Amino acid sequence: MNIEEQILEERLQNWGRWNRDPKRQGRSPLCAFMEGAKDDDEEGEKNTVEPHSDLPPVDVKDALLVQKAWQKIPSSLARYRKAKMVVGVAYCYSGGFLDMRYKLLKYYQINVHEKEFDKLLAWGRKMMKNNLLRLDRSLHGV
Secondary structure, three states, X not given: OOHHHHHHHHHHHHHHHHHHOOOOOXXXXXXXXXXXXXXXXXXXXXXXXXXXXXXXXXXXXXHHHHHHHHHOOOOOOHHHHHHHHHHHHHHHOOOOHHHHHXXXXXXXXXXXXXXXXXXXXXXXXXXXXXXXXXXXXHHHOO
C-alpha cells in the first residue's frame, strides 16, 4: 500500500469512527461540526478534534469532508449505488461480511455476494478518492 492509499484509508477510518459515534446518532452532521468548531473568542483550533477513550481522536472537519465526498457519489445507477453503499457499510458499521450483507439487504435493498464485495469496495474507494481530490483542490483553490 503506497502512502496515498494509506492516507485515504486513514481518512475513511476516521469517517467511519465519526459515523459510529453514539453522540452523533440521529443528529445532523453540522451539529458535530458546530460543537467542534472554535468560538470567535477562543484561540487556536483545539476543539476541532473529538477525543475518544481507546481510539485515535476523530477529526470532525475531515470526517465532514469525507461525508461530502461520499454523498457526491451518484446513486442514480444501480452499480454506482451498490459501490457507494458498500463503502459506507464497510467503514461505518462494524462486523464481518455477513453482518454487512445483512445491513445492505435490510436497509438498502442491495444484495451483494461475497465474491463481488471486494471489487465493489475497491471501486467505491476509487470514487471516494477522486471526489476527495476534487474537494481538497477546491478548498485550497488549486
